[in-house]
Amino acid sequence: MSDLNGKIVLGADQYGKAESRIVRIYRDSPRHEIKDVNVSTCLRGDFAAAYTDGDQSNVLPTDSQKQTAYAFAKQYGIPTIEEYGIRLAEHFVDEIEPVHLARIEIDEYLWERASADGAPHDHTWIRKGQEIRTATITVEGAGADRKVWVVGGLKDLIVLKSTGSEFAGFLVDDYTVLEPTNDRMMATSIVAKWRFVGTDADWDDVYSQVKQLLIEQFAVVQSRALQQTLFRMGEAVLEHFGSIAEIRLSAPNRHHFVHNLAPFGLDNPNEVFNVSDRPYGLIQAVVTRDDAPPAGPAWEQQFGWLA
Numbered sequence: 001m002s003d004l005n006g007k008i009v010l011g012a013d014q015y016g017k018a019e020s021r022i023v024r025i026y027r028d029s030p031r032h033e034i035k036d037v038n039v040s041t042c043l044r045g046d047f048a049a050a051y052t053d054g055d056q057s058n059v060l061p062t063d064s065q066k067q068t069a070y071a072f073a074k075q076y077g078i079p080t081i082e083e084y085g086i087r088l089a090e091h092f093v094d095e096i097e098p099v100h101l102a103r104i105e106i107d108e109y110l111w112e113r114a115s116a117d118g119a120p121h122d123h124t125w126i127r128k129g130q131e132i133r134t135a136t137i138t139v140e141g142a143g144a145d146r147k148v149w150v151v152g153g154l155k156d157l158i159v160l161k162s163t164g165s166e167f168a169g170f171l172v173d174d175y176t177v178l179e180p181t182n183d184r185m186m187a188t189s190i191v192a193k194w195r196f197v198g199t200d201a202d203w204d205d206v207y208s209q210v211k212q213l214l215i216e217q218f219a220v221v222q223s224r225a226l227q228q229t230l231f232r233m234g235e236a237v238l239e240h241f242g243s244i245a246e247i248r249l250s251a252p253n254r255h256h257f258v259h260n261l262a263p264f265g266l267d268n269p270n271e272v273f274n275v276s277d278r279p280y281g282l283i284q285a286v287v288t289r290d291d292a293p294p295a296g297p298a299w300e301q302q303f304g305w306l307a
């Protein structure tokens with residue numbers, strides 16, 4: 001190995017405040033509403049001197065970024081996480097001189113109204129055990145050069161089907177012991193992120209329809225593998241929404257193995273399973289249009305950057 005002796009320089013840098021937990025209650029009428037979010041902000045721009053010289057003159061404290069997130073929740077509310085994220089990202093780029101790019105990542109925890117005495121209750125909710133809604137908004141540049149990317153999404157959507165799934169015809173090598181099957185259990189926890197073409201969708205409506213399309217495809221496709229199911233999910237979303245340029249899907253295959261009940265003289269035709277949560281097959285795919293506009297920095301990871 002030879003020694004390197006080039007000049008040492010600062011590479012890419014970014015900074016922000018991770019995971020501000022904000023609950024916003026709307027209490028303008030007796031029937032309250034709730035938004036429960038986890039907001040991360042991340043800024044890029046003219047910050048090199050902070051790293052190389054310890055000069056903070058361009059550095060908007062991460063605490064101020066957090067305070068802005070709370071203040072905006074009061075002033076503008078959180079009508080949808082996409083709208084709130086766009087407003088926050090545009091604020092940092094427009095009002096904070098050294099900022100060239102702002103990225104806001106938001107997780108939304110969903111609540112459903114509780115019922116009491118046979119009626120929906122005004123100010124009590126039950127946390128939905130299901131998926132987490134996500135959004136990532138990236139804003140770059142000002143004025144006519146302004147670019148905005150909105151990625152909607154969900155994670156932790158856990159689904160299972162007890163038949164309608166196969167895995168056969170696979171490549172067999174010296175280490176292959178898996179038996180092919182034409183009838184198996186399929187279960188996974190879906191992560192999906194979809195990139196919008198523009199910035200003015202009906203965010204809530206798209207969200208619920210995309211979720212429903214994903215679930216429907218999982219249910220109705222006679223799956224030859226999780227890979228095929230993922231592609232069909234992505235295809236269904238892009239066929240339905242011209243306003244979505246691409247969708248990225250990730251699904252851990254939560255294997256369910258038919259348990260051997262032969263020692264007890266019992267048949268087991270796909271009725272009793274041993275659920276193996278580790279290890280799991282991790283299947284991922286990007287489904288896109290061949291005319292999708294450039295993704296720019298839309299998919300760049302925030303605090304997973306160096307992971």
Ligand SMILES: O=c1[nH]c(=O)c2[nH]c(=O)[nH]c2[nH]1
Nearest residue numbers: 167178224225226227253281
């Ligand atoms: O849907 C599946 N895809 C795979 O690639 C795979 N590999 C495996 O062992 N089981 C499965 N199932």
